[in-house]
Amino acid sequence: MLVDTHTHLDFPEYEQDLREVIERAKAEGVEYILVVGTDLPSSKRSLALSQLYQGLFASLGIHPHEASRVSEGDWQELKGLAREPKVVAVGETGLDYHYNYSTKEDQKVLFRRHIELALESNLPLIIHNREATQDCISILREYATSPLKGVFHCFSGTTETVKAVVNLGFYISFAGPVTFPNAHRLRETVKSVPVERLLMETDSPFLAPQPKRGKRNEPSYIKYLVPVLAQLYGLSEEDISRITSLNAFRLLGLGTNHRKGKVAYAIRNSLYLNITNRCSNSCTFCPRESLPYVKGHYLGLEEEPTPQEIMEGLGDVTRYDEVVFCGYGEPTERLEVVKTVARYLRNKGVRRIRLNTNGQGDLINRRSVSEELRGLIDSVCISLNSQNNEGYKVLCSPSHGDRAYQALLSFTQRAREVFPEVTMTVVDIPGVDIEACRQIASNLGVGFRVRRYNDLG
Ligand code: SF4
CATH class of the missing domain: 3.20.20.70 (Aldolase class I)
Structure with a gap:
């Protein structure tokens, strides 16, 4: 079993063939897929898809790019949806200082609102961090004594950041770039992540892994990450699939919690x-x-x-x-x-x-x-x-x-x-x-x- 912990299947790229995309994922053993919202309409679409398809679940959030534009009404509506049974996470949220489509101050305010929502709803956070590690970590540290949990999605940071994230009790998720031939530094970083904190994602439709690089990504392609991660951890492909599925269960409730003790x-x-x-x-x-x-x-x-x-x-x-x-x-x-x-x-x-x-x-x-x-x-x-x-x-x-x-x-x-x-x-x-x-x-x-x-x- 595989779990794709971050996709945008609500995006227009899938308008024509979403059913086939989901069937291909199922055929490759991807039994659970998280559809992650990036603004109010996208969060609503993600929720609707999760209600329509078995194995799909939703995360509700407003991307930091939108922080300076989001209205109070949108935020309140999004908050109201967090009680829906198929909502299993809050995000994607976080900070993005690369494009600065929104001011840093607005991004921080919105990030904190997501954190409060995650705590109120007892849901994990899906964090987007781009060139904003220091601020991201220091905001999360303010909540260090709370039960806040979450994942840094599509991780591309350093081993130092890995340490800080792991110390906060968060998970780290890798996407297609770990498979790219020239991603030596990223693969070294992967090795510093305790396997008990490791998650996999496609971030579909973006960042398709080798050998699909440059094409539209889809959840079935998550299989290309497995041999790379297995090799980096010195584990079998079966080990990586089982461990990351259990991690997804522990963070998001997706997958199966095998609670029958194995002999x-x-x-x-x-x-x-x-x-x-x-x-x-x-x-x-x-x-x-x-x-x-x-x-x-x-x-x-x-x-x-x-x-x-x-x-x-x-x-x-x-x-x-x-x-x-x-x-x-x-x-x-x-x-x-x-x-x-x-x-x-x-x-x-x-x-x-x-x-x-x-x-x-x-x-x-x-x-x-x-x-x-x-x-x-x-x-x-x-x-x-x-x-x-x-x-x-x-x-x-x-x-x-x-x-x-x-x-x-x-x-x-x-x-x-x-x-x-x-x-x-x-x-x-x-x-x-x-x-x-x-x-x-x-x-x-x-x-x-x-x-x-x-x-x-
Ligand atoms: S099984 Fe016993 S000896 Fe081994 S780590 Fe646990 S408590 Fe210690």
Whole structure:
């Protein structure tokens, strides 16, 4: 499934063949399309289209170009429409200092009115920003303590702006230009956007992607963005489609919120097994309780699966590069399940089986567990998380208290003797002394890897 989060299908370019345009989008898997208004008549047309076609939704707004001309009557009428059920956003709004068709002051006033409307209606903002980043960000910062949310559409800013936008809690949407051969700088910027904040759009009828560049754009062309983004993030095309659809759902309510916890979930060419949500830690950076998603997969389990249920749901496991015991929970909380399923995977000829663990398996099971996993697990990834016990307790709140940190070090020592590959990991968050952690891993004779904060999977 794909979601086109910004189009102008109400424009005259589609007068002759809108139905065909929508059918072509559907045929390419674009199930949801946001039609974005740019003034009162355009917002009304967008709303009418959303009411006429399934899968279309509307955003109401008055473009900053119109800021000096908009009448109070138009604004009040637009506000009145925001209650319609198919309206899912406010905009396009923002600031445009490139053309300055309206004065900066008028643009700022209108932008603030849109923000207030978004807050009153509990809807996200669709933001247009051209050569006005500083003012745009500082106005949004005035609302930093409010529940305001939104997206910077057709983003073309710098990595510095990405940081500011992400810190505000906003999403960032890319359109056709990321596919242009000479858009090297823009593609570098894309990489700095956390994939959990990434959206895709066509901005139809403008900015058709390669290889349709120069032609009228349409939502079905969003497919040309997917391989480019997949390559930039080192993910599969399926990953990008799933993640951006979930992001669209979380911001706009478009798409599907897959709230059934997955036991087996694929990212790139690895299959991950989420066998429990129980964990002997409660790490500050873990979204297990609050938002248990990883790369667009929902991992909140209502019930723990039996080994039979896990094995039956796996399909052809040999097509993956590796199978990893890793979910929102500590796999060794269910050691017997790990053993049974790993044995099954081994018999099926899986190339590589990995265990991601907090290293407290011995404490949890009250015995040394490494030997029991010999021959079943090829690679073990242990979350070291801190350079010492005190730091570990602050970051991970282990239920085993002071014993946890020492237990993970001892587990690592034994694991090195048993498994072909052992790696310790840390997350790059303040307070973690990466070099001291690297030294601990080196002293223990195991590999070491730094994980980016908030980059799971
Ligand atoms: S050890 Fe892993 S699953 Fe457990 S709380 Fe920490 S991050 Fe979450």
